[in-house]
Amino acid sequence: EAGVTQSPTHLIKTRGQQATLRCSPISGHTSVYWYQQALGLGLQFLLWYDEGEERNRGNFPPRFSGRQFPNYSSELNVNALELEDSALYLCASRPTGRNSPLHFGNGTRLTVT
């Protein structure tokens, strides 16, 4: 089975621009999670979508937003980019079931200059 796929693999933007990152979950998985992995800050939870709705968000400003489409794919939007937004953004999916593990994609490396 195909794993979680993310696009693009690399993205370079300038400060103040907007970035859109995309994620396709594993077939049959309805939940999609977004994490930010910034240097020195570890893995920080961003957003959780399930069945098309935002279920939870981490401690990030509103300029981080996203959505989940009817086919369960998802996109993450970051507006008004700041230098500190430079990070690896990881998407993960999982099937229904709270103890099901998350399956991660290889991430999108966002660089803000």
Add this chain to the structure above:
Amino acid sequence: AQSVTQLGSHVSVSEGALVLLRCNYSSSVPPYLFWYVQYPNQGLQLLLKYTSAATLVKGINGFEAEFKKSETSFHLTKPSAHMSDAAEYFCAVIPAGYSTLTFGKGTMLLVSP
């Protein structure tokens, strides 16, 4: 807030030596616990998970972890390190009553010949 603590940001072992990576969780109710591995420029790969069945959990690549409620620990071990084990390892928790995975800060495993 529920969390996990990984002792040691870096652990160095020789090839063939025992690998021990430490993880402690903060919860009065046993949570769901996971270990993930991240190789350079890749996403996270699930090594193993504890979901209140057997306390000794066997994972991929020869790794295992033991859930010890009295010590609130979930340490990861491997009897004999290989060069290919060099990577960053993350302990993660889904606290009881929650659906979001919270990660520890990670431990970088270095394996020398």
